[in-house]
Amino acid sequence: MTDEERIRAAYRAYDDSGRAHLWDRSNRGYARLSDDRDRTLLALLARSLPAERPPDLLDVGCGDGGLLGAAMARWPDVRGTGLDLLADRVQAARDAVPAATFVTGSADALPFGDQSFDVVTAITIVSSIPSAQMEAAVASSRAGPRSCGRSRWRRRWRAASAA
16 A cells, blocks of 8 residues: 555545544634644744745645635735645635645645745645655655745754654
8 A cells, every 4th residue: 555545545534433523623622723723824924925026835735725725815915836635625625715726646746846836834744644755755845945945844854854
């Protein structure tokens, strides 16, 4: 079984067992945690997005597009792109955030050129990576960030992956 198949199977099991509702915003506890996380992420994005031109933002493991939707609502000139392994999540994101571009794909084989984005976020995928090989492939991605230099997290992840 490939890493991608294992990830899909895990999410299918969440759906089949009813556990998926734990990550639904109708769950007040999850909604509160999500709101706190999103406030923090938006504050980090405020410091990271370039001001001199419309920024390109990629969210890897975008799920339903919530982070991109919040970022594009706050900064209307952001060009948002989301990538998720699960086609149903990509469709939900397209429905929720029609101004963004959403792509079905794997974080370890991003379908974008080198430095295509100013800022790349990958919030939930870290807990979903099932192997050291996939982790190394994700950490070696060169899709971003551009020369604006917002890559502290990625450098730390690469260093941890190499150890």
